[in-house]
Amino acid sequence: MKNKLILIMIFFLIFGCAVKPGPNLASKAALIHSNETVKAEVLQFLGPPVQIFSFPDGKEEWYYYYRVKNFWEDVPIVKAYKGEDYTEVLKIIIKDEKVIDCFYYTVKLRKKR
Numbered sequence: 001m002k003n004k005l006i007l008i009m010i011f012f013l014i015f016g017c018a019v020k021p022g023p024n025l026a027s028k029a030a031l032i033h034s035n036e037t038v039k040a041e042v043l044q045f046l047g048p049p050v051q052i053f054s055f056p057d058g059k060e061e062w063y064y065y066y067r068v069k070n071f072w073e074d075v076p077i078v079k080a081y082k083g084e085d086y087t088e089v090l091k092i093i094i095k096d097e098k099v100i101d102c103f104y105y106t107v108k109l110r111k112k113r
Contacts, residue, residue, distance in 0.1 A: 029104040
């Protein structure tokens with residue numbers, strides 16, 4: 001009985017600390033269509049961007065980021081485990097209130113040796 005209780009506690013500890021899924025920027029990028037989607041729709045789909053760059057020609061670059069974190073990153077003993085660890089980036093270029101281009105990509109940080 002004691003062993004079962006320990007196993008149940010370990011189960012809840014592991015799954016209680018599981019990383020919760022965040023926004024999937026790739027699927028949200030599929031909602032954005034060049035020369036069709038307007039700025040208000042982008043705000044509706046994604047909310048306000050993390051960064052905005054404005055240019056003299058009237059273009060704006062909007063950036064959305066989401067970091068996919070290594071599950072073990074906060075666990076001292078096993079944090080060297082090579083799990084997922086990258087950042088999703090969604091770059092949207094807007095001019096005259098309309099999306100003119102949209103780019104989705106990921107960035108993976110190199111680990112120091």
